[in-house]
Amino acid sequence: MKMKSLLLVLLSLLLCMTFASAEESEADTLLLSELTEWAARYQQRAIASQPLNDPKKSLTSDGYEFIYEFATLYADKPVMKADTVVSAVVITSADEEGPRGVSVDDAVAVALSAFYNENALLRGSHDSAVLYLIDLMPESLQWAEVQRDGQRIQTIQYAVHDQMSTGGDGYTDAGLILTVQDGTVSAIRAYGLDARISFDAAYAVLDQMRAAAAAQDYVQVPQSRDGAALEKFGGADLMFSGLDFASLTADEAMALLGAPIADSVVDDGESGSIRTLSFADCEMTFLCPAGGKEHIYMLMVTTAGMEGPRAVRLGDTFPEVFNRFRNGEGAFDGVSREILYGSEASGEFGTAEYGSDASATLRYGLVLEDGQRVVLHMTFTAMELSEIMLYVAE
Numbered sequence: 001m002k003m004k005s006l007l008l009v010l011l012s013l014l015l016c017m018t019f020a021s022a023e024e025s026e027a028d029t030l031l032l033s034e035l036t037e038w039a040a041r042y043q044q045r046a047i048a049s050q051p052l053n054d055p056k057k058s059l060t061s062d063g064y065e066f067i068y069e070f071a072t073l074y075a076d077k078p079v080m081k082a083d084t085v086v087s088a089v090v091i092t093s094a095d096e097e098g099p100r101g102v103s104v105d106d107a108v109a110v111a112l113s114a115f116y117n118e119n120a121l122l123r124g125s126h127d128s129a130v131l132y133l134i135d136l137m138p139e140s141l142q143w144a145e146v147q148r149d150g151q152r153i154q155t156i157q158y159a160v161h162d163q164m165s166t167g168g169d170g171y172t173d174a175g176l177i178l179t180v181q182d183g184t185v186s187a188i189r190a191y192g193l194d195a196r197i198s199f200d201a202a203y204a205v206l207d208q209m210r211a212a213a214a215a216q217d218y219v220q221v222p223q224s225r226d227g228a229a230l231e232k233f234g235g236a237d238l239m240f241s242g243l244d245f246a247s248l249t250a251d252e253a254m255a256l257l258g259a260p261i262a263d264s265v266v267d268d269g270e271s272g273s274i275r276t277l278s279f280a281d282c283e284m285t286f287l288c289p290a291g292g293k294e295h296i297y298m299l300m301v302t303t304a305g306m307e308g309p310r311a312v313r314l315g316d317t318f319p320e321v322f323n324r325f326r327n328g329e330g331a332f333d334g335v336s337r338e339i340l341y342g343s344e345a346s347g348e349f350g351t352a353e354y355g356s357d358a359s360a361t362l363r364y365g366l367v368l369e370d371g372q373r374v375v376l377h378m379t380f381t382a383m384e385l386s387e388i389m390l391y392v393a394e
Contacts, residue, residue: 035174064077087192116132116144141202150313171199174191227340241306246368248296250286250294261278275288284299300388336355359379360379
């Protein structure tokens, strides 16, 4: 397979989170009725089918577990009949369809677009982002939230707390959870179909969601299969994880990251010295010219606990990283090297090199206002990011 074809195949597997410019979507919030109707259809299929397990021996915290080829249901009794109360339904097969037509293996962008969303950029904290919060208390409360580990979305949850549906006996505590793995939906779970919470509990949830919605210091980095729609690697990308590589000093690094694990200085003769600081998540090298001012030369991210430019992390897949940077303006230079944009001679460029062993290298360069050239070098092993290095080009 030619390298260009291989690249296209890899990109076709990508979760492509293309963020809309509008902050609100036209889709509706999750309705309790559509959730219960969806669950009821699976209950009817379950009544007409034989479970693969013995529900009498499968009592869980959610109720008796009924495992079928098409779904797993949880109920209040070990026999599936019309009067059996189903508390939860889970599907993990791409052959099944969840509410709003969302299916397992759908990209996150597809799942998010199926429901109302006031937060297209997923502004929030490193751990979560509130998609919407509809406060109509004391009658009802609706909310949706993404749980994530930085750029890696883990779950999308939609919840409905409604008093009218309970006849005034507390509030419903139903909702939908989409589990996400490697950028695609891996499971769809309707939960709390028979659950009730108190007035105080509902207001506690409201307070919790208000606090979560107040966080605005972290956003999802735009991704697109259309590389021309993305910005070139620039000065703003040098500010990441609380650091500003362009002006970083050793004192600033230690003030932010704490005392280094190791601090070594190597005398480079008349030209000055080289100082290396090792922290838990990264290693930095500073050049100290004789009679001059110490300045950053290189930063290497050493663990997945630290995000680099555009929030890339060790362990990210090649397509996830590739589609955060501008690309598609050049052509292949030889067999395995692709010019993504610009030229190395100019200092502003993007290149990709592909190995026959599923390895790859991405390099992006920029020129600062003072003429200093900076390069971001990322190495992939088995198409997973294994090295992130940022350095000043001599």
